[in-house]
Amino acid sequence: MIGRRSWLVFSALVFGFAFLYVPIVSMVIYSFNASRLVTVWDSVNSPTVAWYVELFSNHEVLDAARLSFQIASVNATGAVILGTLAAFALERYTRFRGRALFQLLTTAPMVLPEVITGLSLLLLFVALEQWVGWPSGRGATTITIAHMTFSMAYVIVVVQSRLATVDRSLEEAAMDLGARPRKVFFVITLPLIAPAIASGWILAFILSWDDIVITSFVSGPGSTTLPQLIFSKVRLGVSPDINALATILVLIVTIGVSVLGYYMIRRDRRLLREAQAVMEATP
Amino acid sequence: MIRSLGRIGRGGEAGLGRWFVIALPYFWLALFFLVPFLIVLKIAFSNVQLSMPPVEPVVTWATDKVLQVRLHFANFAFVLGDSLYLAAFLNSIQIAAISTLLALLLGYPMAYGIARASGTWRNILFLFVVLPFFTSFLLRVYAWLGLLGRNGPVNGLLLKLHLISEPLQLLQTPFAVYLGMVYSYLPFMVLPLYSAIEKLDLTLLEAAADLGCRPTRAFFAITLPLTREGIFAGCLLVFIPAVGEYVIPALLGGPDTLMIGRVVWDEFFGNRDWPVASALAIILLAVLSGFVLLLQKVQSREGAGP
Numbered sequence: 001m002i003g004r005r006s007w008l009v010f011s012a013l014v015f016g017f018a019f020l021y022v023p024i025v026s027m028v029i030y031s032f033n034a035s036r037l038v039t040v041w042d043s044v045n046s047p048t049v050a051w052y053v054e055l056f057s058n059h060e061v062l063d064a065a066r067l068s069f070q071i072a073s074v075n076a077t078g079a080v081i082l083g084t085l086a087a088f089a090l091e092r093y094t095r096f097r098g099r100a101l102f103q104l105l106t107t108a109p110m111v112l113p114e115v116i117t118g119l120s121l122l123l124l125f126v127a128l129e130q131w132v133g134w135p136s137g138r139g140a141t142t143i144t145i146a147h148m149t150f151s152m153a154y155v156i157v158v159v160q161s162r163l164a165t166v167d168r169s170l171e172e173a174a175m176d177l178g179a180r181p182r183k184v185f186f187v188i189t190l191p192l193i194a195p196a197i198a199s200g201w202i203l204a205f206i207l208s209w210d211d212i213v214i215t216s217f218v219s220g221p222g223s224t225t226l227p228q229l230i231f232s233k234v235r236l237g238v239s240p241d242i243n244a245l246a247t248i249l250v251l252i253v254t255i256g257v258s259v260l261g262y263y264m265i266r267r268d269r270r271l272l273r274e275a276q277a278v279m280e281a282t283p
Numbered sequence: 284m285i286r287s288l289g290r291i292g293r294g295g296e297a298g299l300g301r302w303f304v305i306a307l308p309y310f311w312l313a314l315f316f317l318v319p320f321l322i323v324l325k326i327a328f329s330n331v332q333l334s335m336p337p338v339e340p341v342v343t344w345a346t347d348k349v350l351q352v353r354l355h356f357a358n359f360a361f362v363l364g365d366s367l368y369l370a371a372f373l374n375s376i377q378i379a380a381i382s383t384l385l386a387l388l389l390g391y392p393m394a395y396g397i398a399r400a401s402g403t404w405r406n407i408l409f410l411f412v413v414l415p416f417f418t419s420f421l422l423r424v425y426a427w428l429g430l431l432g433r434n435g436p437v438n439g440l441l442l443k444l445h446l447i448s449e450p451l452q453l454l455q456t457p458f459a460v461y462l463g464m465v466y467s468y469l470p471f472m473v474l475p476l477y478s479a480i481e482k483l484d485l486t487l488l489e490a491a492a493d494l495g496c497r498p499t500r501a502f503f504a505i506t507l508p509l510t511r512e513g514i515f516a517g518c519l520l521v522f523i524p525a526v527g528e529y530v531i532p533a534l535l536g537g538p539d540t541l542m543i544g545r546v547v548w549d550e551f552f553g554n555r556d557w558p559v560a561s562a563l564a565i566i567l568l569a570v571l572s573g574f575v576l577l578l579q580k581v582q583s584r585e586g587a588g589p
Binding site: 015085093108127130237242243253254 | 318422523
């Protein structure tokens with residue numbers, strides 16, 4: 001009985017991970033395919049790096065990547081500032097007027113379909129332009145504002161869960177020693193929640209870097225992000241340089257996550273060792 | 284005395300700081316999240332007109348002393364009366380529900396396996412579930428375009444195995460949409476399930492085994508009910524975005540997999556009918572809110588039970 005069940009779990013793991021990774025691996029393999037027909041393997045001239053060369057000489061792609069990187073960085077920084085403030089407000093100020101509405105506003109962007117968020121933000125920008133003349137037209141600015149609005153919700157979740165575990169007595173001790181609230185925040189609280197802020201920044205960056213639906217609603221002529229460029233190319237069918245682009249992006253993410261994972265595993269082991277040392281030292 | 288004066292001074296600064304900490308994000312979310320909804324609601328009651336923006340103003344000054352508010356209910360009547368929109372709604376809910384179920388059936392044993400793996404393996408497997416989430420969603424959906432194409436590897440393999448005699452039409456089918464949905468949202472299902480299963484007290488299962496309970500029965504009597512919260516969370520995280528999904532049906536689906544996200548998009552960009560797109564968005568929002576409330580009610584009732 002136990003054997004049969006662990007067999008079921010094992011095969012689900014194998015099948016599940018194969019399902020998750022076969023498409024990604026196939027993109028990597030086909031990016032070295034010489035044939036322009038993406039799915040037909042040209043065994044004579046492959047492997048080739050021709051698509052990578054083409055990619056790096058394509059100004060459209062490079063410009064879009066630069067714009068996406070710029071929007072994602074500004075968005076992540078803004079979302080982290082607003083998100084940390086909001087997390088602090090939710091975690092530390094348990095009573096203020098309109099708190100229930102505030103809580104709703106901070107969680108709703110995560111579950112709302114992107115089509116609705118995008119549509120409503122575009123209608124807002126159009127209305128604002130009519131009323132106050134800002135923003136005149138749509139582009140990088142409106143995209144960044146839209147991205148900040150939905151990615152700060154994710155930052156709040158990450159930072160708030162970390163804030164909840166911070167030992168309040170450290171902050172109280174600093175207050176008792178005469179530190180002003182602002183100083184307590186920057187000297188005590190901020191360093192303690194720094195890992196969560198860093199994860200929040202990365203998460204917000206990726207959400208923005210990846211977004212297509214909301215971006216399509218709030219972008220204007222002359223501001224094409226990388227996902228928008230990919231989407232317009234992909235709608236016309238598969239194309240080999242997209243495979244090359246995907247491979248580069250997958251490579252960057254894999255290296256990043258591996259380094260992060262290695263660091264996390266090592267830190268876990270170190271903490272375990274330290275805890276054991278403490279336990280052995282105490283009689 | 285001096286001490287207490289200092290306290291008061293500090294209290295003033297803290298009050299200002301507190302006000303700033305709350306007001307800044309609150310103002311941002313109100314302006315860029317709450318107000319837009321009110322505008323969508325307003326435009327849903329408007330009418331199409333040839334101008335930029337292509338909608339009739341709802342509130343106008345009829346004369347300089349009469350403020351006129353004209354609400355058109357025609358958009359809602361039109362949307363609710365047209366069988367195309369109803370079909371798109373039902374289709375979206377059906378596709379999202381079946382995809383959620385499939386993701387649960389695959390995700391549960393995966394999460395179980397990861398939670399039960401030994402230390403280092405667990406960390407590695409966990410990272411491998413998270414990794415696809417960090418890789419572009421669009422590119423992961425795109426990968427299936429290549430795999431499922433007429434000359435793609437899937438058809439190639441089936442032909443080689445003599446399971447089929449000519450390439451199958453796999454793209455632009457409901458099958459491709461289900462595949463894309465489960466594929467894209469599987470990590471969202473696995474992560475909450477994993478944290479629920481990991482928290483499970485193993486001594487309960489040992490006790491059940493000692494009392495002669497078979498593993499299968501123990502699973503349904505202990506493991507499944509105790510990980511219910513993870514199941515609810517996972518299903519919600521998959522179902523809600525899946526209902527409004529646009530990219531997957533647009534790339535992998537065909538004419539018979541019309542989903543509401545795509546209809547809103549087409550009404551807006553294709554027909555430039557902002558009022559109808561807004562009305563559809565309002566109805567979609569109402570439907571989804573209904574689902575969330577229903578699920579919360581079911582969950583709280585079960586949680587209150589024995």
